Amino acid sequence: MSNRFFTFVGGDTGPWRVCDIRTIVGHGMESVSRVEIINEDLQQTPAGAAWALRGVVSNQRYTNRSELDSLKAVQPSLGRTEATCAVLIPITKSSAWWELPQDERREIIESRSAHIATGLRYLPAVARRLHHSRDIGEPFDFVTWFEFAPQDTAAFYELVTTLRKTEEWRYVEREVEVRLTLDQK
Numbered sequence: 001m002s003n004r005f006f007t008f009v010g011g012d013t014g015p016w017r018v019c020d021i022r023t024i025v026g027h028g029m030e031s032v033s034r035v036e037i038i039n040e041d042l043q044q045t046p047a048g049a050a051w052a053l054r055g056v057v058s059n060q061r062y063t064n065r066s067e068l069d070s071l072k073a074v075q076p077s078l079g080r081t082e083a084t085c086a087v088l089i090p091i092t093k094s095s096a097w098w099e100l101p102q103d104e105r106r107e108i109i110e111s112r113s114a115h116i117a118t119g120l121r122y123l124p125a126v127a128r129r130l131h132h133s134r135d136i137g138e139p140f141d142f143v144t145w146f147e148f149a150p151q152d153t154a155a156f157y158e159l160v161t162t163l164r165k166t167e168e169w170r171y172v173e174r175e176v177e178v179r180l181t182l183d184q185k
């Protein structure tokens with residue numbers, strides 16, 4: 001990773017073709033046909049693009065040692081040849097969430113919602129990268145990115161459905177799901 005900043009540009013160029021954009025909660029996003037991921041902190045939306053979502057890869061906040069070891073043992077990297085499906089899910093949590101102390105947020109995320117334990121069951125099928133956006137003045141708090149092979153599509157949406165029923169997701173006030181496929185070269 002040359003730097004930790006990424007910009008997801010929605011427009012009509014880029015290798016990822018948009019199949020569907022679904023508004024899960026809150027305001028939606030403008031419809032686009034393609035997404036390009038740029039490993040830079042773009043300050044302006046490129047000409048001709050409808051939106052640009054920026055985020056930075058950061059340190060872990062909630063993951064404990066044994067979870068980190070389990071993740072490292074099974075998590076695949078992005079860009080696998082067979083992983084031609086992707087989902088971009090920008091998410092904003094409520095002010096009630098951000099007012100909670102760290103230990104209570106960990107309680108909700110893991111002790112009561114089992115986010116990490118549930119997610120681990122879908123590895124190594126799903127590769128992912130979490131980008132933090134809240135502290136860089138973005139409209140979303142997080143930009144999440146997932147890649148998997150076509151045969152793992154149903155499993156991925158099963159995971160998303162499970163997470164959205166958890167206590168953690170009661171704090172999600174904006175969420176959009178952008179479903180993509182990679183153009184074969």
Ligand code: HEM
Binds near residue numbers: 059115118
């Ligand atoms: C594919 C399996 C998944 C695994 C293994 C996984 C794992 C994790 C881990 C370990 C963290 C905590 C990072 C930290 O310590 O700061 C995290 C955070 C997060 N994940 Fe997942 N996750 C998965 C799927 C998902 C999905 C499908 C979504 C969205 C629908 C999602 C959205 C998020 C968000 C928004 C955060 C940040 C939460 C916060 O800091 O408040 N994750 N995930």
